Amino acid sequence: MPLSQHAYQHLKRRILNGDIPADTILSERTLAESAGLSRTPLRSAITRLEREGVVGRMSNGALMVRSVSVDHLLEIVALRQILEGTAAARAAGFGPTPALLQVRQESLAALQGPCQSFDEFWDMDSRFHDAVAEASRLAALPAILSGQRAIARRCTITRQHDHFDAQLHEHLAVIDAIAARDPDAARAAMAVHFAHVKSRFLAWLGR
Numbered sequence: 001m002p003l004s005q006h007a008y009q010h011l012k013r014r015i016l017n018g019d020i021p022a023d024t025i026l027s028e029r030t031l032a033e034s035a036g037l038s039r040t041p042l043r044s045a046i047t048r049l050e051r052e053g054v055v056g057r058m059s060n061g062a063l064m065v066r067s068v069s070v071d072h073l074l075e076i077v078a079l080r081q082i083l084e085g086t087a088a089a090r091a092a093g094f095g096p097t098p099a100l101l102q103v104r105q106e107s108l109a110a111l112q113g114p115c116q117s118f119d120e121f122w123d124m125d126s127r128f129h130d131a132v133a134e135a136s137r138l139a140a141l142p143a144i145l146s147g148q149r150a151i152a153r154r155c156t157i158t159r160q161h162d163h164f165d166a167q168l169h170e171h172l173a174v175i176d177a178i179a180a181r182d183p184d185a186a187r188a189a190m191a192v193h194f195a196h197v198k199s200r201f202l203a204w205l206g207r
Helices: 003-016 028-035 037-053 072-092 096-114 120-136 141-153 163-178 183-205
Strands: 053-059 063-065
Touching: 003 028, 003 037, 003 141, 028 037, 037 053, 037 063, 037 096, 063 072, 072 120, 096 120, 096 163, 120 141, 120 163, 163 183
Parallel strands: none
Antiparallel strands: 053 063
16 A cells, blocks of 8 residues: 555544544644654645545644534535435335345344444444445445545534434334335435434534
């Protein structure tokens, strides 16, 4: 793997995981030392993250991790509700894929097991949404959703939840509607899921 790609993945992973919080001023020297890299591949990685809007430069030239506002997060939820509702309906026309059925088994097992960490649930949540997108046979959709999810993950509000049973039940409702080959039910179940996602975010803000 090229050093610039390694630097990009290392830095972006630390930002997405919250190891480098939003509004943090970045030091090229400190980042290079933490990644064990020279500044040349690091600068290439930073340039790429600037293009993606993950980091930005202040008026004095300093680098900073961009924050994601609640308004932006809610816009993403609204956009994904439309896109993924359509995807779920299309997937129901084709029927469930092996990947989607595997996610169903993982979800059932998770409901019977111990509480998951945020990162564990996020990975399972990614597999669910990716599997629905792929089952819809909309080739461009997985990449679009991946980009939107990466932005949402940088909003600190997404990390405030520590109990995920409700989301897992919502996922199962979508999968079961797809398995029943019921497009209307699949679209409706996905709409309910995102409505609840929004309500959970707003409830946290109201605390």
